Amino acid sequence: xxxxxxxxxxxxxxxxxxxxxxxxxxxxxxxxxxxxxxxxxxxxxxxxxxxxxxxxxxxxxxxxxxxxxxxxxxxxxxxxxxxxxxxxxxxxxxxxxxxxx
Amino acid sequence: xxxxxxxxxxxxxxxxxxxxxxxxxxxxxxxxxxxxxxxxxxxxxxxxxxxxxxxxxxxxxxxxxxxxxxxxxxxxxxxxxxxxxxxxxxxxxxxxxxxxx
DNA sequence: TCATTAATTCTATATTATTGGAATTATAGA
DNA sequence: TCTATAATTCCAATAATATAGAATTAATGA
Numbered sequence: 001x002x003x004x005x006x007x008x009x010x011x012x013x014x015x016x017x018x019x020x021x022x023x024x025x026x027x028x029x030x031x032x033x034x035x036x037x038x039x040x041x042x043x044x045x046x047x048x049x050x051x052x053x054x055x056x057x058x059x060x061x062x063x064x065x066x067x068x069x070x071x072x073x074x075x076x077x078x079x080x081x082x083x084x085x086x087x088x089x090x091x092x093x094x095x096x097x098x099x100x101x
Numbered sequence: 102x103x104x105x106x107x108x109x110x111x112x113x114x115x116x117x118x119x120x121x122x123x124x125x126x127x128x129x130x131x132x133x134x135x136x137x138x139x140x141x142x143x144x145x146x147x148x149x150x151x152x153x154x155x156x157x158x159x160x161x162x163x164x165x166x167x168x169x170x171x172x173x174x175x176x177x178x179x180x181x182x183x184x185x186x187x188x189x190x191x192x193x194x195x196x197x198x199x200x201x202x
Numbered sequence: 203t204c205a206t207t208a209a210t211t212c213t214a215t216a217t218t219a220t221t222g223g224a225a226t227t228a229t230a231g232a
Numbered sequence: 233t234c235t236a237t238a239a240t241t242c243c244a245a246t247a248a249t250a251t252a253g254a255a256t257t258a259a260t261g262a
Contacts, residue, residue, distance in 0.1 A: 003120065010115035015250085019108055026191050035209060045252050050210055052250090069208055069260055084189055087181075090127050116220085136239060146222050151240055153220090170230055170238060203262105210257070219248070226241070232234090 001086040005060070009083045012059025017044060018052045022061060025075045032074030034067070102187040106161070110184045113160025118145060119153045123162060126176045133175030135168070 013019055020042055025033060033041075039049040053073060056062045060079040064071055114120055121143055126134060134142075140150040154174060157163045161180040165172055 003124075007115065007117060007120055010111055010120070014108065014111035014115040016108060017250090019104065019111070023104075023191070036207095039209095046209070047211080047252055047254090048250075051252090054210085055249095066259085069206090071209065080188075084185060088185055090124070118220090137237095140239095147239070148222055148224090148241080149220080152222090155240085156219095167229085170236095172239065205260105205262090207260080208258085210255105212255075213253095215251080217248105217250070219246100221244100221246075223244105224242085226239105228237100228239080230235105230237085232236100 001082050006083065006086055008059045009061055009079065012056050012061045015052070015055075017042065017048070018056055018061075021049075021052060021056060021073075022075065025062060025073060028074070030074065032067075032072040034070035034072055036070060038073065102183050107184065107187060109160045110162055110180065113157050113162045116153070116156075118143065118149070119157055119162075122150075122153060122157060122174075123176065126163060126174060129175070131175065133168075133173040135171035135173055137171060139174065 013022060021038055024038060024041060035049060035053060036046070038044075038053070039046050042049070044052075053062065053064070056073075057064055060076050062073050063076045064073050066072070114123060122139055125139060125142060136150060136154060137147070139145075139154070140147050143150070145153075154163065154165070157174075158165055161177050163174050164177045165174050167173070
């Protein structure tokens with residue numbers, strides 16, 4: 001994990017529609033959801049949704065693969081672990097963590 | 102922790118200069134740093150730095166208090182714990198966490 | 203093969219964020 | 233009190249992001 005990747009993931013998550021998509025996908029679990037389903041559930045036009053999914057994918061927040069006719073999106077669980085591990089290590093390992101710096 | 106606060110914190114952190122400030126403050130520890138020190142160390146003009154510090158403050162990423170002539174900024178440790186706790190709980194509690202959703 | 207479905211890319215517009223010099227405010231400390 | 237310092241706010245220019253309809257691409261599956 002480095003600054004560039006951290007920034008990419010944080011930027012991907014720091015937008016309302018994308019945070020909504022992320023939360024939806026967390027709830028969907030390992031099965032993931034099709035782009036059209038996400039678009040419908042959040043009442044977001046397909047092209048807008050596609051734009052945000054691309055941002056999330058480029059930021060490594062989600063992965064994508066084909067499933068029949070649809071593209072299936074799901075949370076990139078490992079990448080999320082990396083991000084949180086990085087931030088936790090940086091300042092929140094324990095209550096007195098900051099004393100170490 | 103709620104969506105609004107999460108978005109505020111993520112947005113505050115998701116910008117290069119602000120992430121730099123955050124990292125600097127993590128290293129500075131509980132003592133914190135004066136705005137002028139941050140400005141100098143990162144080679145960022147005072148007004149630009151002030152703008153970003155305000156964003157970080159409004160997003161609850163840092164706190165601020167006067168110390169002599171300077172204003173002392175430090176990481177809002179508790180808020181960071183809340184953010185990470187929220188995100189961790191959401192999807193990264195354990196390897197199979199997503200199965201619960 | 204070919205029609206249908208799913209999703210993306212294109213494009214123009216709108217909105218929001220960032221930058222930094224100049225002016226202003228606030229306050230500590232002599 | 234008054235001056236020097238620290239920091240912020242103001243402002244205008246610029247840059248970056250987000251929106252969504254229309255056109256296009258991709259590919260399944262009948």
